[in-house]
Amino acid sequence: MKPADRKPKGRGAGSNPDGRYESRTRAALDDGWGSLDAEAPPLRTTVAMDAARTVITYNRSPDIPFDRSINPYRGCEHGCVYCFARPTHAYLGLSPGLDFESRLFAKPDAAALLAGELRRPGYRCQPIAMGTNTDPYQPVEQRWRITRQLLELLAACRHPVSIVTKSALIERDLDLLAPMAADGLAEVFISVTTLDRALARRLEPRAAAPQRRLDTLRALSAAGIPTGVLVAPVIPALTDAELEAILQACAEAGARSAAYVLLRLPLEVKALFREWLQMHAPLKAGHVMQLLREARGGRDNDPRFGERMRGNGAYADMLRQRFRLACRRLGLNRTAIELDTGQFRPPPRDDGQMELF
Template identity: 70%
Template sequence: MARPRSSSPPDPASLARSVRKGRGAASNADGRFEPARHEPEDDGWGGLDEPLVPLATTLGVDSARSVITRNDSPDIPFDRSINPYRGCEHGCIYCYARPSHAYLGLSPGLDFETRLYAKPDAAARLADELRAPGYCPQPIALGTNTDPYQPVERRTGITRAILEVLARCEHPLTIVTKSALIERDLDLLGPMAQKNLVKAFLSVTTLKRDLARRLEPRAAAPERRLEAIARLSQAGIPVGVMVAPVIPVLTDGEIEAILAAAREAGAREAGYILLRLPREVKDLFKEWLALHAPLSAAHVMARLREARGGREYDARFGVRMRGEGEYADLIRARFALACRRLGLDRRKPAALDLSRFRPPPSPANANDATGAATGQLDLFEGP
């Protein structure tokens, strides 16, 4: 049933009925570009009280003609990135990438974590872009919008194919993930680390297993992420921890404990991001609070507004990642003090090596983007 848009949130009873096991969002409101809003309505037969059918994850094809995304943002430390997937099955309720699903005509709610799109030819497109005349290497970031190691990567292998291209070209990269699946690629990342071509970050929001399961239902458990940090470190890969996001009241008291646990596991550096609630994420997060932390909801939002100039989100460069005001300053000071005490502010690895990069050969010369021999030789190549 189509209705005009309404900003009124669903009542708590309706939200409770809509919760699906293993999913982060409780609703699936239409994206902001859609002309109508659809809402369930009881037809008199008690249909709304019937058990919900579990939502399966679907995977479509994103046939992008390029895979390197450029940016000139002054508050992130890279100018290019690759996202092998649109949408993310981890289902993190706070994910700032959720609003991007609206551009596909889908909901930033449940659609974002169940209706995924993959770029199966990402490795081939990447090779094309790297061999373009005039290409100048800078570290490529994986995992800036959605997680490159989300569950579907186990069967598609798209992230691994991208790594294979970068490894052959000796192109530097950085990785951010919440998944222990990164351990699968130690055979590629280890040799790259020996050449100073890679560093990785594991994102740890909380050490509380139950809270993590509700915030990030299909991401690796906190202790498993710490184990992944240890295994990356043991393999000689520079690894850090992202305390992200810091959620007022719910997780801000864990900053020091997360940093200490990550340092003990082998993390060399650390960063943090204060909770961001752009566009539809704001309402989705409020729904989550009403369901999972009703007694803390008002306190959480009050603290967040305190750090956002009285608003629930502030998109300005320079403050969107950390906030401002007394509460934000306190978080900043605590983080810096803990890093200094643990030595996480003194052990940063050197900048990644840009000098080793060599463009991939033309597919007609030897190998295709995945490394398979084509059997074709260059016109002037000898026997």
């Protein structure tokens, strides 16, 4: 842990540990003058360029409902302490802690790269997921508008898209999403972890407040966009009691479908989340981790396909039953949302050459 690792206000992680690929590990040192007691200075967000060569990421994971996704940004300013994407910052030589939420990377040429990939002769259209790793509507999107540019291209190409977000900023793009949804080309999931404002402020400090997310869900639904709620993550002994309340509030706001994910703690996230528990919920920390380990085969994390999203054992089975019964009572997941891939047309060539067919 670095000497400056006193938690700044408005940030989720409590420290900035070195990434797992670093050859050295640093630790804070008390010099006897109270240097570790002083409040940390404000931590400003910086954005650098990501020189990506491609923008679509493909996967073959059997337990997620999409095979391709786009992430306009690396890192996420929302600062959700539990975010399973935090370890990806280690690939950049940065910390999965405070670096992940303050040192961001943008892909300003993402739309141009996407156009090139959609134009390839071998491309086969399937829904593109956005928001699966980092939130496409995190605060820096207000200035960079990369997500907006991607949606403009997808709309022009009649390409289906599925979005997950915690941000009210998505309302800005209703003019694109509503017409796409009317043609079966768009769906949106709003991610809700808790309805408790105070808890949300500590868990996910720069994401929209819970009530604001419900307002966004109403706005999307009123615009005719198929909407759902992703209760993620469900945190044992901390947010799990809210499962039914979250589903009901979202159903009343217009959600038609629902899913949930049990808390995942891969790699560096384990230590960051344990640190957060000691800072914000010390009396519950032991119980939270005990229940989680029961659902993870005795470990903090179980990365196996088929197990990583829901867990196993008595506690995990109880969550499944509660979720299933609540969805049945609220009328959620009665019909599947099927996005239309048959309308896709590749973007025109950018070299002036006309298409033969």
